[in-house]
Amino acid sequence: MDFNVPISENKVTDNFRIVSALPTIQHCLKSGAKIIIMSHLGRPGGKVVPELSLISVGELLADLLEMPIKFSDDCISEDSHDVTLGLRSGEIHLLENLRFHPEEDKNEKDFSSKLAKHGEVYINDAFGTAHRAHASNNGVTKYFLNKGMGLLFERELDYLSKRITKPKKPLTVILGGAKIDTKLDLINHFISSADNILIGGGMAFTFLLARGIDVGNSLVDLNMLNNAKKILNRARGKINLLFPEDFICAQSIDDNKNAKVYDVNHIPSSTCGFDIGPSTIDIFSKIISNSGTIFWNGPMGVFEVDGFHHGTQKLASLIADETEKDVITITGGGDSVAAIKKFGYLDQFSHVSSGGGASLELLVGNNLPSIYALEL
Numbered sequence: 001m002d003f004n005v006p007i008s009e010n011k012v013t014d015n016f017r018i019v020s021a022l023p024t025i026q027h028c029l030k031s032g033a034k035i036i037i038m039s040h041l042g043r044p045g046g047k048v049v050p051e052l053s054l055i056s057v058g059e060l061l062a063d064l065l066e067m068p069i070k071f072s073d074d075c076i077s078e079d080s081h082d083v084t085l086g087l088r089s090g091e092i093h094l095l096e097n098l099r100f101h102p103e104e105d106k107n108e109k110d111f112s113s114k115l116a117k118h119g120e121v122y123i124n125d126a127f128g129t130a131h132r133a134h135a136s137n138n139g140v141t142k143y144f145l146n147k148g149m150g151l152l153f154e155r156e157l158d159y160l161s162k163r164i165t166k167p168k169k170p171l172t173v174i175l176g177g178a179k180i181d182t183k184l185d186l187i188n189h190f191i192s193s194a195d196n197i198l199i200g201g202g203m204a205f206t207f208l209l210a211r212g213i214d215v216g217n218s219l220v221d222l223n224m225l226n227n228a229k230k231i232l233n234r235a236r237g238k239i240n241l242l243f244p245e246d247f248i249c250a251q252s253i254d255d256n257k258n259a260k261v262y263d264v265n266h267i268p269s270s271t272c273g274f275d276i277g278p279s280t281i282d283i284f285s286k287i288i289s290n291s292g293t294i295f296w297n298g299p300m301g302v303f304e305v306d307g308f309h310h311g312t313q314k315l316a317s318l319i320a321d322e323t324e325k326d327v328i329t330i331t332g333g334g335d336s337v338a339a340i341k342k343f344g345y346l347d348q349f350s351h352v353s354s355g356g357g358a359s360l361e362l363l364v365g366n367n368l369p370s371i372y373a374l375e376l
């Protein structure tokens with residue numbers, strides 16, 4: 001499982017990944033399995049870091065399933081193997097953070113074989129780590145004759161691979177957020193396969209600057225300027241690549257009370273754009289309502305701050321409306337999920353991906369080492 005969830009003061013602060021994993025666990029419980037769950041949490045660097053213990057995950061899981069859960073504080077100790085041996089049908093045994101051992105990331109053979117001693121059937125439902133070749137999702141598989149993917153993993157492949165490579169047309173891709181470098185591969189990939197690409201968020205300004213527009217003090221990544229120019233050139237005449245026509249601007253992020261709408265060609269030099277403006281929402285909404293498949297990654301503005309949240313909230317609500325009309329609506333990536341959760345649309349998308357890096361790799365058509373390991 002991918003139970004790599006945010007934790008603060010020994011409490012899970014976002015249960016999305018755990019809730020997403022429940023169908024597979026419930027299926028195994030109903031089938032009378034004895035379930036041993038392994039996961040990593042954070043980056044403890046191969047040593048025990050108490051703040052990154054899976055205990056609080058186990059507590060939440062026990063609450064969600066309304067049953068007790070056994071826990072071992074070392075995933076490969078003799079004691080942990082004894083707990084596994086003593087399990088009865090319908091019981092769950094959660095192992096402590098795999099990354100408390102450095103061998104997990106190194107995909108070490110001996111560690112993999114000790115993990116494998118916990119079970120007879122191996123199910124990988126940790127989609128969030130699918131782009132990594134670690135012991136628990138790669139090395140371990142060769143010790144199992146019976147292995148496969150879980151229900152969440154299968155669903156992720158269905159939406160992020162099948163339905164994106166053979167989409168119900170037109171395919172609209174909406175990208176936002178602050179970091180342009182993490183989305184370059186996506187843009188390059190979708191230039192050849194999408195019908196529309198709509199770009200908002202902080203990353204839009206690097207493209208606008210590349211087009212010679214004065215973006216004031218808005219966020220730009222000068223290292224990405226050349227890449228942005230190349231993308232603009234490649235996209236010309238090939239695809240409908242749209243940028244915001246107006247922005248909600250302010251002197252600083254704390255100055256939200258004095259924010260004003262400016263046309264993209266008249267952003268005052270002392271201000272920053274923190275959200276897309278009403279004309280942009282109008283233009284984007286027309287494209288959204290004429291799409292067969294919509295993929296969205298990255299907020300349209302600083303949605304965490306009141307006053308700069310409208311663009312992201314409005315787009316979330318427009319896309320959620322399309323789901324009702326049988327349009328395939330998909331979102332993924334940490335901040336997009338946080339945003340639609342904040343605005344209450346989590347259940348109103350066809351699919352909300354539980355993976356960050358893994359979903360990006362899958363979307364651009366790269367092979368995932370943990371899928372390959374299941375096929376061996």
Ligand code: AMP
Pocket residue numbers: 176177178179180182200201202203219273274275297298299300301302303304335
């Ligand atoms: P990313 O991780 O690249 O998807 O970026 C997500 C972050 O981008 C969120 O925390 C937003 O607050 C931030 N963001 C979105 N639009 C802007 C903007 N116009 N200026 C600065 N930050 C932004």
